[in-house]
Every structure is written in C-alpha cells, then in structure tokens.
Amino acid sequence: MTLATITDVTVYSGGRWLPGTDVxxxxxxxxxxxxxxxLPCRGEVLDGHGGHLTPGLVNTHTHLFQAGLRGIGEGLGLLAWLSAVGEEAVRLTPERAYAAAAAAAAEALRSGTTTLVEHMWPHPSAEVHAAVLRALQDSGVRAVLCRGVADRADRSRKWGFDPRLMQPLQEALAHTDELIAQARGSRVEVGVAVPNPRCLTPEGMGTVRAYAEERGLPVSLHLLETTTDDTMCRDHAGVGAVAYLERAGFLWDRMxxxxxxxxxAExxxxxxxxxxxxxxxxxSNMRLGSGIAPVPAMLAAGLSVGLGVxxxxxxxTQDILEALRIGAYxxxxxxxxxxLFGFPEMFAMAAGGANRVLGIEENPDGGVxxxxRADLVLHRFDRDYACLPVRDPGATLLTCAGSRTVAAVLVGGEVLVRDGEHVRLPSRQLAAGLARWDSCGG
Structure with a gap:
C-alpha cells in the first residue's frame, strides 16, 4: 500500500475552500x-501550508503531434489551416511523434491537466501510434488515446480525408485492438477518433459504432467547427451534418x-x-476565426460539456488554465x-464536464x-506576485493563475510536476526533442 499526506492545505471540496486541512x-x-x-500522517508528506489544492483538470481535446507545429498557418481559416497541418502530418515520423507528444503531455501537466484526450489524425504507421503511446506512458499523465479512422478519401478534405494518411478501415480498427493491448495496465485508455462527419461513409459509421460499442470505447468527432460540415453534407447527402449522423445511427452516449x-437548436x-x-x-476557435460555441444553450439543452485546449x-499552448479563463471571458x-461562468461553473466543466461520455471517473462539482483518484494540483499563488493578494481563491484561479502558480501535480498519488518541472522528463530533454523536429526522419 502506498501512502502519502498533503498537510495543512486549503482544499477545494464540496463547493467550498477548507483551510487547515490534511488530505x-x-x-x-x-x-x-x-x-x-x-489523523496521523503516514508515508510521504507534502507540505501544503499556504497552498491551495484542487482536483486535476481534464483536457477533453488535443492533437499532441502539433506541439511541433506552433504558429503554423497563422492567419489562415480552417480549411487552409488544415491543409498546412496535413502536409506536416504526412511527414510525421515516430521520432517526431514521440518528441511532440512527450513535450505536449508534460506541458499539459505543468498547468494542472491530469487527464487528456488525444484525438489522433488517421495515420497508416503503427510505429507513429506506438511512439505517441510510449510518450504518454513516459509522462505519467492519465489519457484517452483516440486512434484516427476514416473511409472516405478526398485530398481537399472538403468531403473526406487526405488519402495519403488513410488505410482500410478494418486494418485501422485491428490496429486499435493492438493499441488496447499495448496500453493495458497503464494510465492510458484507448478510443476512436473521427476527423469529421464527412470522413466516414454511412457504412463506415455503422462499422465504427459497432466496434466501439462492443469494446466500450469512446469516439471523438470534430463536428461543426465551422459551417463546412453542414454545407458539404447538404451538397452530398441532402441533409445537414447532425441529421446525416443521426440518419446513420452515429450519435450515442459514448460520442x-x-x-x-x-x-x-435542432x-x-x-x-x-x-x-x-x-x-x-x-x-482554437478564436485563433482560427471559427466563432463562439453556444455553451449556455448547450447546457440548457441538457448536453454535458467539457473543456478542451x-x-x-x-x-x-497546452495551458488549460488559460483555456479556463478565456472560455469564461x-x-x-x-x-x-x-x-456568466464563474469559477464554480468553469471549474466543474474543466474537472469533469464530459467525463461520463469518455468513461472517465466523474467529478460533478469539481471538488476533492x-x-x-488522487489526481491533484497544488497551487501556490505567492509564487507569482501578480496573483496577490488572494481575496477569493476561486477568483484567483479563474482570473490570473497559470502554470507559474502550479507547485505540484499528482496523478494517482504520484508527484509528476514539482516546482514547475516534470519529474520524469527534464525540460532540457523535451526542448532538445522539439529542436530536432525538422531533422527527425527528413
């Protein structure tokens, strides 16, 4: 039995901040x-005096390989941006994939993300997927690794997916089974990723849903980021994107x-x-000029909403605290x-708003x-005078905290970040891996 105690900390629990607490x-x-x-302290003691303890946050959407593509396509709209990113995805090697995924996972942890959902683009290389899985395991983060699939090719990406990155659907799903086996016993679970509604035929949707339901896997799907999904589905299938999915039976409670x-509204x-x-x-919706998701209306309709970076x-960046703040503003x-969207609402969204769908342990109020699971974040606001004085810890977390205030991050009780540094993956190693991005594999 592994034991530890975080002592004399102010903990966010049951919607309240409890000072002078041992966890x-x-x-x-x-x-x-x-x-x-x-109660007596047992095992390792982490001094929490002067600190504020919260649950770790769940980043419900990222693409880890893009840590090697910062700033790409700046000023481009979604389709042109996708084309630029797609060219880099074709060039992806296992070495590049590992370097980017390790750095992105460590960066996510540094801001208090303890679980992330990786939406991989379809890619025919088993070695690329293995490299991403290995990076996640090396980082220690809890993750859902969603393996990309598609069965309709279109170089333009308007009605399908880049054929250079595709493989037969059954082969991709068979490889997903291999990833499930490789991830077993680690903090990484596996799911399925679909680039958008246009990338799967109705027959493909039936195959993917049956596969995912049989194994209890979640499916991540880009949907209506812009009007393109609706326009293309109406042009090719005669109905909008949601109706296209519903008609094919591709909407369910693990999507x-x-x-x-x-x-x-419909x-x-x-x-x-x-x-x-x-x-x-x-x-990302802001940067690409895509618009603003109607989150209040989604919640009013009864939808579960989580936060994505x-x-x-x-x-x-992979800074979920920045997404928390900007998401509210x-x-x-x-x-x-x-x-609208004060600390309690935003934190509950970020700590567990979509956990049910993903098969992740739920946290309805976002508290300890x-x-x-001991997936926890210890903040020390006095690490940055720009966060002082602390009149309301929740307001401070929402409005001005960041990775600089994160003193420690624990996943499953294991300290993975201490004083801003990843314990397993030194910053120098991560920086060197990204610096070699353009020389890895040619």
Missing part, C-alpha cells in the same frame, strides 16, 4: 480529508462532439437526445453578462472528495 492518500486515491493534525460552434436537441457530450475549445497548432463577451 490523506492511499493506493492512488484520496483516503481521508480531515482537519490538520486530526464526444468537438467544437460544435455552429450547432443550432442539433443541440438531437445530440442531447442521444446523450452525446461536447468539448468546448475556446482558444486543442492542439498547439491552433492554440498555441469569451462567453461573457458574447452574451454581455459579467457574471474521499474515494476519488
């Missing part, structure tokens, strides 16, 4: 939350729909009817309501509770 951990879970000194900027009702979850990615080619500006 006792055992076998990777929170075993007890008690007043400081009430995560990513972006949904152009999701109207679409929201359809997704809610089938239990689909949504990943809200405010920063997206890949570093459209953000250009963007909705306030759009709706002209200063009190007994029995939960």
């Amino acid at each position: 006792h951990l055992a076998d990777g879970r929170v075993a007890a939350i008690a007043a400081h000194g009430e 995560l729909a990513v972006h949904c900027v152009e999701l109207g 679409g929201r009702a359809a997704l809610a009817r089938h239990g689909v979850g949504v990943s809200y990615n405010p920063l 997206d890949g570093a080619a459209s953000n250009d 963007l909705q306030r500006a759009a709706h002209r309501e200063a009190d 509770r007994v029995g939960m």
Whole structure:
C-alpha cells in the first residue's frame, strides 16, 4: 500500500475552500480529508501550508503531434489551416511523434491537466501510434488515446480525408485492438477518433459504432467547427451534418462532439437526445476565426460539456488554465453578462464536464472528495506576485493563475510536476526533442 499526506492545505471540496486541512492518500486515491493534525500522517508528506489544492483538470481535446507545429498557418481559416497541418502530418515520423507528444503531455501537466484526450489524425504507421503511446506512458499523465479512422478519401478534405494518411478501415480498427493491448495496465485508455462527419461513409459509421460499442470505447468527432460540415453534407447527402449522423445511427452516449460552434437548436436537441457530450475549445476557435460555441444553450439543452485546449497548432499552448479563463471571458463577451461562468461553473466543466461520455471517473462539482483518484494540483499563488493578494481563491484561479502558480501535480498519488518541472522528463530533454523536429526522419 502506498501512502502519502498533503498537510495543512486549503482544499477545494464540496463547493467550498477548507483551510487547515490534511488530505490523506492511499493506493492512488484520496483516503481521508480531515482537519490538520486530526489523523496521523503516514508515508510521504507534502507540505501544503499556504497552498491551495484542487482536483486535476481534464483536457477533453488535443492533437499532441502539433506541439511541433506552433504558429503554423497563422492567419489562415480552417480549411487552409488544415491543409498546412496535413502536409506536416504526412511527414510525421515516430521520432517526431514521440518528441511532440512527450513535450505536449508534460506541458499539459505543468498547468494542472491530469487527464487528456488525444484525438489522433488517421495515420497508416503503427510505429507513429506506438511512439505517441510510449510518450504518454513516459509522462505519467492519465489519457484517452483516440486512434484516427476514416473511409472516405478526398485530398481537399472538403468531403473526406487526405488519402495519403488513410488505410482500410478494418486494418485501422485491428490496429486499435493492438493499441488496447499495448496500453493495458497503464494510465492510458484507448478510443476512436473521427476527423469529421464527412470522413466516414454511412457504412463506415455503422462499422465504427459497432466496434466501439462492443469494446466500450469512446469516439471523438470534430463536428461543426465551422459551417463546412453542414454545407458539404447538404451538397452530398441532402441533409445537414447532425441529421446525416443521426440518419446513420452515429450519435450515442459514448460520442464526444468537438467544437460544435455552429450547432443550432435542432442539433443541440438531437445530440442531447442521444446523450452525446461536447468539448468546448475556446482558444482554437478564436485563433482560427471559427466563432463562439453556444455553451449556455448547450447546457440548457441538457448536453454535458467539457473543456478542451486543442492542439498547439491552433492554440498555441497546452495551458488549460488559460483555456479556463478565456472560455469564461469569451462567453461573457458574447452574451454581455459579467457574471456568466464563474469559477464554480468553469471549474466543474474543466474537472469533469464530459467525463461520463469518455468513461472517465466523474467529478460533478469539481471538488476533492474521499474515494476519488488522487489526481491533484497544488497551487501556490505567492509564487507569482501578480496573483496577490488572494481575496477569493476561486477568483484567483479563474482570473490570473497559470502554470507559474502550479507547485505540484499528482496523478494517482504520484508527484509528476514539482516546482514547475516534470519529474520524469527534464525540460532540457523535451526542448532538445522539439529542436530536432525538422531533422527527425527528413
């Protein structure tokens, strides 16, 4: 049995901040939350005095390989940007994939992400996928690695996917089974990723859903990031994107729909009817000029909404605290309501808004509770005078905290980040891997 105690910390639990608290951990879970000194400390002691402890956050959407593509396609709209990124995806090698994925995972952890959902583009190389899986395992982050699939080719990406990155659907799914076996026993689970509704034929949708349901896997799908999905589906299939998916039986309660900027009332009702979850990615939607997802209307329709950071080619960081802040501010500006999405609402969204869909342990109020996995973040706001004074810890976390205030990050009770540095993966090693990006594989 592994034991540890975080002592004399202010912990966010049950919607309140509890000062002078000890949080006792055992076998990777929170075993007890008690007043400081009430229970004896056992195992490793992490001094939390002056710090604030929260659950780790869940990044519901990223593309790890894009850590090697920061700044690419700046100023381009979605389709032109996708073309630029696609050329780099074709050039992806196992060496590049590992370097980018390791750096992105470490960067995500540094800002308090303890679980991330990797949406891989379809790629025919088993070695590239193995490299990403190895990087995730080396980083120690908890992850859902969604393996990309498609069965309709189109070099333009308007009605299909780049044929250079495709392989027969059955081969891709067979390889997904291999990834499941390779990930077994680690903190990485496996899912399926679909680039957009246009990349699968109706027959392909049936195959993917049957495969995922048989194995209990989530499916991540880009949906209505712009109007392109609707336009192309109407041109080729005679109905909009959501109706196209629904008609093919490709909406269910293990699907995560990513972006949904152009999701109207009928679409929201359809997704809610089938239990689909949504990943809200405010920063990438802003950078690409895609628009603002109607998050209040999604929640009102009964949709589960989680927070996504997206890949570093459209953000250009993996800082989930930045996404937390901007995600709130963007909705306030759009709706002209200063009190929209305060800390409790945004933190609950980021800590567990879409966990049910993803098969991740749920955290309805975003607080630390007994029995939960010990995926925890210790903030020290006095590490940055720009966060002082702290009148309200929640307001400080929402409005001005960042990776610089993160003193420690634990996943399953293991300290992975200490004083801004990843314990397993030194910054020098990660920087060297990204510096070699253009020389890896030619």
